[in-house]
Amino acid sequence: xTPANRQRMRDVTGRAVRTGLFPGGVGPHPxxxxxxxxxAGTNDAGVDTLPTAAIPGTASTAPPAAGLPxxxxxxxxxxxxxxxxxxxxxxxxxASIVAGLAERLGTRAILSWTDEAMALPGLTAALQARGxxxxxxxxxxxxxxRPPRLAxxxxxxxxxxxxxxxxxxxxSVVLASGPGRSRMASLLVPVHVAVLRVDRLxxxxxxxxxxxxxxxxAGSNLVxxxxxSRTADIEHTLSRGVHGPGEVHxxxxxx
Amino acid sequence: xxxxxxxxxxxxxxxRFFPGTGESVVRVLERAGVTVSVPAGQTCxxxxxxxxxxxxxxxxxxxxxxxxxxxSDDPVVVPSGSCGDMVIHQYAALLADDPEYGPKAQALAxxxxxxxxxxxxxxxxxDVGAQGTGTISYHPCCHGLRGLGIAGEPKALLAGVHGAxxxxxxxxxxxxxxxxxxxxxxxxxxGEMLARxxxxxxxxxxxxIAVTDVSCGMHMNGGLRRRGSxxxxxxxxxxxxxxxxxxxxxx
Amino acid sequence: MxxxxxxxxxxxEDALTKTRMRQAVRHTSGRAMESRRAAxxxxxxxxxxxxxxxxxxxRTLAALDQHLDTFATNVEKNGGxxxxxxxxxxxxxxxxxxxxxxxxxxxxKGKSMVSEEIELNPVLELDGFxxxxxxxxxxxxxxDGDKPSHIVAPILxxxxxxxxxxxxxxxxxxxxxxxxxxxxxxxARRTLRKAFLKADxxxxxxxxxxxxxxSVTICTNExxxxxxxxxxxxxxxxMGMERLVPTAxxxxxxxxxxxxxxxxxxxxVYSNILSGPRRPGEADGPEEFHVVIVDNGRSKVxxxxxxxxxxxxxxxxxxxxxxxxxxIGGHAYGSVYSGPVGSVLSPALAGIRAFHxxxxxxxxxxxxxxxxxxxIDIPRMLLRLxxxxxxxxxxxQWVSLGMKVLGWLGTRPRMFNLAGRVAARxxxxxxxxxxxxxxxxxxxxxTASRDFPAPAKESFQERWAKRHGGAS
Numbered sequence: 014x015t016p017a018n019r020q021r022m023r024d025v026t027g028r029a030v031r032t033g034l035f036p037g038g039v040g041p042h043p044x045x046x047x048x049x050x051x052x053a054g055t056n057d058a059g060v061d062t063l064p065t066a067a068i069p070g071t072a073s074t075a076p077p078a079a080g081l082p083x084x085x086x087x088x089x090x091x092x093x094x095x096x097x098x099x100x101x102x103x104x105x106x107x108a109s110i111v112a113g114l115a116e117r118l119g120t121r122a123i124l125s126w127t128d129e130a131m132a133l134p135g136l137t138a139a140l141q142a143r144g145x146x147x148x149x150x151x152x153x154x155x156x157x158x159r160p161p162r163l164a165x166x167x168x169x170x171x172x173x174x175x176x177x178x179x180x181x182x183x184x185s186v187v188l189a190s191g192p193g194r195s196r197m198a199s200l201l202v203p204v205h206v207a208v209l210r211v212d213r214l215x216x217x218x219x220x221x222x223x224x225x226x227x228x229x230x231a232g233s234n235l236v237x238x239x240x241x242s243r244t245a246d247i248e249h250t251l252s253r254g255v256h257g258p259g260e261v262h263x264x265x266x267x268x
Numbered sequence: 269x270x271x272x273x274x275x276x277x278x279x280x281x282x283x284r285f286f287p288g289t290g291e292s293v294v295r296v297l298e299r300a301g302v303t304v305s306v307p308a309g310q311t312c313x314x315x316x317x318x319x320x321x322x323x324x325x326x327x328x329x330x331x332x333x334x335x336x337x338x339x340s341d342d343p344v345v346v347p348s349g350s351c352g353d354m355v356i357h358q359y360a361a362l363l364a365d366d367p368e369y370g371p372k373a374q375a376l377a378x379x380x381x382x383x384x385x386x387x388x389x390x391x392x393x394x395d396v397g398a399q400g401t402g403t404i405s406y407h408p409c410c411h412g413l414r415g416l417g418i419a420g421e422p423k424a425l426l427a428g429v430h431g432a433x434x435x436x437x438x439x440x441x442x443x444x445x446x447x448x449x450x451x452x453x454x455x456x457x458x459g460e461m462l463a464r465x466x467x468x469x470x471x472x473x474x475x476x477i478a479v480t481d482v483s484c485g486m487h488m489n490g491g492l493r494r495r496g497s498x499x500x501x502x503x504x505x506x507x508x509x510x511x512x513x514x515x516x517x518x519x
Numbered sequence: 520m521x522x523x524x525x526x527x528x529x530x531x532e533d534a535l536t537k538t539r540m541r542q543a544v545r546h547t548s549g550r551a552m553e554s555r556r557a558a559x560x561x562x563x564x565x566x567x568x569x570x571x572x573x574x575x576x577x578r579t580l581a582a583l584d585q586h587l588d589t590f591a592t593n594v595e596k597n598g599g600x601x602x603x604x605x606x607x608x609x610x611x612x613x614x615x616x617x618x619x620x621x622x623x624x625x626x627x628k629g630k631s632m633v634s635e636e637i638e639l640n641p642v643l644e645l646d647g648f649x650x651x652x653x654x655x656x657x658x659x660x661x662x663d664g665d666k667p668s669h670i671v672a673p674i675l676x677x678x679x680x681x682x683x684x685x686x687x688x689x690x691x692x693x694x695x696x697x698x699x700x701x702x703x704x705x706x707a708r709r710t711l712r713k714a715f716l717k718a719d720x721x722x723x724x725x726x727x728x729x730x731x732x733x734s735v736t737i738c739t740n741e742x743x744x745x746x747x748x749x750x751x752x753x754x755x756x757x758m759g760m761e762r763l764v765p766t767a768x769x770x771x772x773x774x775x776x777x778x779x780x781x782x783x784x785x786x787x788v789y790s791n792i793l794s795g796p797r798r799p800g801e802a803d804g805p806e807e808f809h810v811v812i813v814d815n816g817r818s819k820v821x822x823x824x825x826x827x828x829x830x831x832x833x834x835x836x837x838x839x840x841x842x843x844x845x846x847i848g849g850h851a852y853g854s855v856y857s858g859p860v861g862s863v864l865s866p867a868l869a870g871i872r873a874f875h876x877x878x879x880x881x882x883x884x885x886x887x888x889x890x891x892x893x894x895i896d897i898p899r900m901l902l903r904l905x906x907x908x909x910x911x912x913x914x915x916q917w918v919s920l921g922m923k924v925l926g927w928l929g930t931r932p933r934m935f936n937l938a939g940r941v942a943a944r945x946x947x948x949x950x951x952x953x954x955x956x957x958x959x960x961x962x963x964x965x966t967a968s969r970d971f972p973a974p975a976k977e978s979f980q981e982r983w984a985k986r987h988g989g990a991s
Contacts, residue, residue, distance in 0.1 A: 014591055014601045022591070022603035025814065026584035026760070029822035036827055036896070037577035090785075150802050154752055155719070163716045163750070183785045192800035196749045200742065218786060222771030229732045229767050233597070233798050233808075234749070237790040242742040244704060245782070246656035246672060248679050249547040252704035255655060256711065257742025257789065283979045284939045285972055290979035306983050309932035317922045319883065321905030321914065325926030332930045361899075414885035443842045447882025449918065454528075454880060455964025456535055460846045461882075462968060490969030493954060 083181035083214040084265055091184025091263060094240035095253060098184075102267045107208050108139035110264055111173055114206060115145055118170040122146050124202060127193030131175030133208060133266075140173075150195035163201070172198030172258070176209040177228055179263070182217040185239040186263055190232035199238060205258040207238070212268045270391060273303045275337060277346045277355065277380075279482075280312040282503075286482045292509035293347045293383060296396050299509075300387060304345075307336050315354040319448045323362065330359045334372050337380075343390070344380040347505055349412020349480045352382035357415060382412060383505060384480060388421040396425065398508040400432030405474035407465070407488070407501070409481040410443050418480065422504055426478055429507065437477065438468045446487040462491045469499055478504040527853065527876035534851040540676045544668075544848045547675050548839045554783025555836060555890075559776075561785070572776050573893040575769045576830035580821065586730040586763050587812065593733025597795025599808035603760075607637030607815045614639065614722070614755060617809065618648055621753050623720040627711075629737065629744040630654040631724030632670055632833060633757045633813050636855045636868075639722075651714040653743035655707050662689040668849030670856065671781050671835030676848050679703070711743070721747035721805070725758035726832070727773055728810070731766045734794040735810060738777060738787040745789050754805035756793070760812050761821065761829040773832060776892035781834035816868035825900050828863045830893045837887035837897065843880055852877060859887035863900045871904060875913040878904035917961045936978060943974035 014022070081089075088098045101107040115123055125147045128137050137147060148169060153159045174194070176186040186207040190196060199205045215221050218237060222229070229235050242257030253259050274297065282290045294304045314329030333355070337344050346352040359373035366373075387393055404426050412418040426434050445451070445461025452458075465488060469477055477499065479485045485501045492499055534540070579586055591601040604610035610633075618626065626648050628634065640661075643650050652661040656673035660666065663685045667673030674682065683697035686706060696706045723744050727736045735756040737744040748754050764770050770792075778784045797804030820829055838844050838858030849857035854865040854874060862881060866874035878901045887897045908914060914922075928935040949955050950973035958966045965971055 014595070014603065018603050019588070019591060019601075021605065022587055022812065023584055025605065025818045026587055026821070029818045030581060030583055032822045033580070033826035034824045035577045035581040037574050152803070154806065160717045167712065167716065180786075185786060185790075190801055190804060191798070193802070195802045196745070197803060200745055200749060217771075218774045218790065219768075219771035222774075223768040226732070226767040229729070229734060229792055229794065233793065233795045233801060233804050235792040235794075236745065237786060239784075239786045239788050239790070242788055243740050244655045245740075246654070246659075246674055247677075247682050247700050247703060248543065249550045249672070250679070250700045252700050255704055255708055255741040255743075256653065256715070256746055278979050284943070284974045287975050287977065287979035287982060291982070306980065306987075308980070308984065310980060311929040311932055311935040312925065314929070317925055318902065319905070320918055320922060321878075321902065321907070321909040322919070322922040322926075323906045323909070325922045325929075328926045329929040410882065410884035410886075414889055441886070443882050443884035443886065445842070445882060447884070450879065450882050452962055452964045453915075453918075454531070455967055457531060457843055457846055457880070458882075458964075459968035460535060461842055464842075464846075486972050487969060490954070490965075490971055493970045494968065 083216070084211055086181040087179055087184055087214055087265070090182060091240060091261075094184065096184055096240045097260070097262045099262060099264045100267070101264050104133050104136050104266070105139050107133070107264050107266055108136055108143060111140060111206055112143035112145055114204065114262065115171055118204060120170045122148050122169055123171045123173055124148055124150055124166060124169050124195060124198040125173040126175055126195060126198060130191065130193035131208060133175060136208075150197055166197050167201040169202055171204045171206060172200075172202035173206050173208070174199050176207045176213065176263075177231075178221055178225060179209045179214040180217055180221060180237060181214050183239050185218070185237045187221065187228065187235065187237045189228055190234035194232070196234065199236075200257055203254065203258055204260040204262070205238070206262040206264065208264045208266055210266050210268050271302065271343050273305060273342045274345045274386070275340060275342045276304050276306050277313070277333075277337065277344050277351065278306065278310055279346065279348045279351045281482050281486070282347060283310065285486065286503065289347065289482060289503045289506055292503070292505040293345070295509040296387070296505055297345065299397050300391050300393055302391070305340070305342065307339065309336060313351045313354045315351060315358075316448055318354065318358060318362065327362055327366075330362055330373070331369050334359065334369060334376055337376055338372060341379070343386070344376070345383055345386045346380060347383045347480070347503065348482070349382055349409045349416055349418060350483060352380065353411040353415035355380050382416055382418060382480065384418060384421040384425055385416065388424055394424040395428035396508050398429040398510070400429040400507065400510070402475035403433050403435050403473060404429065404476045404478055404507060405435050405437040405469075405472050406440070406478050407437055407444065407469075407484070408440060409479055409484045412480045413441065422478060422480060425504065425508060435472055435474050437472045437474070439464070444484050444488055446484045448483070451487055462487065466491050466495060466497070470495075470497055475499060476507065477501045478507045480504055525853070527851070527880070530851045530853055531847055534847040537848070539678055540848050541846065543678050544675055545845055547672065548845050551672070551783065551839045555780055555839070558779035558783040558785060561779070568772065568775060569892050569894055571772050573830065575764055575772060576893050579764055579769075580761060580826060580829055583761065583763065583821065586765050587760065589765075590728055590730040590733060590763060593730065594795065594808075594810050595733070597733045597808070598798075599733065599795045599810060601810050601812065603812045603814070605814045607813070610637055610757065610811050610813050610815070611639055611642050613811055615642065615646055617753065617755070618643065618720055619646070621720070621807070623648060623753065625649040625651065625714060625718045626720045626722060627714050627718040627747045627751065628652050628657070629721070629723030629739065629747040630657055631722065631757050632855060633724055633759050634722065635667070637813065637815060651711065651718070653711050653714065653747060654739070655704065655741060658707060658711065659685050662686075666850060668857065669835055669838050670833055670858075670860075676850065715746045715750055718747075718751045720753045720755065721751040722755045722757060723747050725756050725762055726777065727770055728758050728763040729767055729770050729792070730763055732794055734792045736770060736774075737791045737793065738774070738789065739791075740782070740784075740788045742789055745791055748791065748793055748805065749803055752805055753807045753809070754796070755809045755811060757811050757813060760814050760817050777832055777834055780836045780890070780892040820867045823867075824903055825863065825867045827895055828860065828867055828897075828900055830895050831860050831864070832893060834892055836890045836892065840886040840890045842884060842886065843882070852880075859897045860895075863897055863904065866904050871907045871911050871913065875908045875911070878908065936981070939974060939978060943976055946973040947976070949973070
């Protein structure tokens with residue numbers, strides 16, 4: 014910002030907040046049908062005979078599958094939104110799963126993060142051993158060569174990434190950008206496969222952001238991906254695979 | 269401590285349009301063991317002016333009403349969710365900058381109750397000895413529902429009506445479309461909202477719909493009459509006081 | 520922000536004739552309300568988290584100057600550029616100049632209400648840039664030369680047949696292409712992909728800026744936000760100046776309620792936190808990262824009793840919940856921001872004269888306040904705006920006169936009662952069986968759809984006085 018522009022922002026905003034009204038409390042209106050407090054000494058028996066079930070909002074609903082281990086909650090949440098969950102107990106097994114998916118899609122070339130980026134040493138070699146080739150994600154930044162090169166990458170059926178964290182409550186995988194971490198691998202391709210180490214599961218987006226602020230600063234981009242791309246813009250009717258991947262697979266890797 | 273005496277804020281619509289409902293309120297309160305006084309000289313709580321944005325007139329009427337109800341310390345009972353909300357919440361907000369009436373408004377609010385809240389939460393009763401027939405449903409008028417938090421209280425009282433059954437109203441919590449001046453200023457939208465509410469009322473199978481506010485009630489009844497419907501909306505006081513719901517003379 | 524020229528009552532009349540639109544709005548609102556109800560109920564003590572979210576908004580705005588300053592510092596630390604646009608024109612100018620200087624040809628846009636508020640697209644298109652809306656609903660709106668009718672679901676008012684017609688007319692789509700919703704979605708994907716791949720500038724809105732990290736957060740379901748902010752070499756984030764939270768932890772709380780309240784999902788598919796241009800070693804990402812902080816009247820609101828409306832996180836729940844919106848749809852409001860939030864925000868930003876009808880298009884039922892994830896007291900502010908309208912002389916004469924009479928009579932109980940008796944007598948003449956079928960003049964709207972009860976001959980207080988003598 015130019016110094017003048019920044020000062021202007023300070024002045025305008027600083028002046029405004031001095032006179033504005035910023036209520037933080039709930040205000041005088043009870044919400045969600047909270048009954049008014051009974052008078053002290055009221056006939057408690059009378060109050061208790063009120064059919065509380067008839068008063069909406071007083072029944073509490075626990076989050077689904079609460080109490081189960083994170084990996085099971087993660088699976089339930091992701092499967093509920095048409096994601097696919099696999100389990101692997103070794104990097105080699107993960108490679109098998111990826112190779113199987115690639116074969117189903119009829120491809121040998123895939124986009125992928127590097128081993129280092131995924132913290133999964135030997136994964137690339139294991140994939141190559143199964144006949145897969147990892148395409149170089151390099152794309153010219155500008156010029157006429159850029160769109161066709163992007164189109165080539167977009168034509169690849171499968172993109173493979175690691176995951177820096179997983180969110181059990183929503184079935185999300187969290188990916189930070191960085192060296193060797195092509196965004197295209199989880200964005201341009203129709204099928205996204207993420208390998209998530211089970212020990213990286215946390216409960217929810219709020220626990221993640223409260224405890225792993227470092228992930229926000231780690232790269233220029235942090236994304237929580239929760240299942241396949243979707244829209245309900247037309248008559249609130251669900252449709253998958255709009256711009257992002259239409260298929261999302263997560264391989265839960267036992268550390 | 270159970271109050272022995274209350275003051276009735278009758279409300280302008282009950283006073284001039286539905287005096288029989290006012291008498292039902294008194295009857296129900298007396299049956300519940302409470303003596304009712306009616307401070308003389310009641311006019312209007314000022315809500316129409318307030319809702320129209322005419323704050324000056326609203327304050328004038330607020331001060332007048334506060335004085336009227338502050339001659340005695342007895343709790344105040346209001347047979348209306350919207351007038352109740354006006355006195356209990358809006359007076360203090362309107363008069364926040366008034367060093368004399370601000371505190372008076374708050375003091376009044378602390379001892380003012382809508383009728384069904386008073387019966388169930390203050391007196392602790394749900395059976396007021398009401399007799400009825402047929403099926404009764406309940407439409408929660410919005411100011412009472414969301415302004416005062418009136419939810420299960422009227423239903424509990426209706427469940428105590430001997431001889432009548434109750435049934436739920438579909439889309440109960442959707443506004444009927446009255447909204448005061450809105451019904452006249454935006455009468456086309458109001459009419460459409462009314463139609464939606466009346467469709468639900470006619471589909472629910474009840475003979476009587478109980479409400480806490482005669483204002484919403486007269487809007488819905490006016491529409492039911494237009495449709496030639498046999499269903500009637502009644503103030504809950506009339507249901508609780510009457511021998512048979514649905515048989516209410518008006519003057 | 521410009522108000523549409525057609526008076527409100529005419530827009531409403533027009534809207535009420537559009538049966539298909541109204542059915543579409545009712546149907547979709549109903550489904551949306553169901554799914555968000557279930558999602559919100561899942562939150563353990565959803566009241567507490569809404570209180571928390573409200574507290575965050577309250578304290579952020581109360582110290583917005585500091586948080587914006589911190590935000591700007593951190594965006595720049597990440598290698599980004601910040602511009603504070605006091606007016607909509609300032610923001611438009613900044614982006615035009617940027618696009619010109621960088622030799623931009625194609626611009627892809629993720630959803631941005633702010634950009635619609637300041638009417639950015641028409642200016643860029645006149646300049647000769649290709650501008651492509653990439654949110655499916657906004658894309659259809661753009662193709663059809665239409666306007667969005669809901670802040671989260673822009674084509675709430677269109678049936679799928681309407682959408683098929685748009686694709687056939689404007690893209691030359693075949694019948695197979697538009698056979699159903701999945702086919703239309705795939706058609707949009709194919710067409711828009713071409714734009715994504717060639718775009719050199721991406722513009723999106725911002726759900727929340729984060730001051731402590733210098734980040735902007737974009738939440739989408741489609742992936743167009745990610746594509747718009749990852750592929751083009753120049754990225755511009757348009758952020759309303761109030762859309763800020765102080766820390767990443769605060770962001771976490773807001774994200775818990777945004778998806779649930781807005782679309783009934785626990786999280787939108789892509790929750791994207793962007794912190795500057797690509798860093799050394801990163802394979803992709805924009806070279807340039809600009810945040811345009813838009814004021815355009817917000818600082819005026821921030822300084823007022825209506826500042827609470829700026830807590831809004833644009834989830835759209837109040838629109839779905841509003842029984843008036845459900846009848847008339849979004850276009851009738853004549854503003855980018857419609858429904859309950861729009862009925863406050865539009866006059867707050869543009870002045871009460873421009874939108875004096877909107878605060879009255881409400882029964883004050885409170886359904887909006889009930890569903891709001893940050894518990895904004897919209898009815899309070901509608902009443903405040905009605906009062907402002909009266910002060911500005913916008914109250915119709917018959918209402919003003921009526922209120923003066925009410926105020927005068929209301930402190931003179933004998934006169935009040937007399938007036939009631941006179942009215943009862945007059946009405947008695949017009950009534951049959953205690954009901955009046957036609958009211959005169961300004962009150963005739965009532966009797967268009969309902970009868971009106973005749974007042975009683977004797978009031979309750981008159982009877983009481985008779986029975987109890989002078990004593991009460």
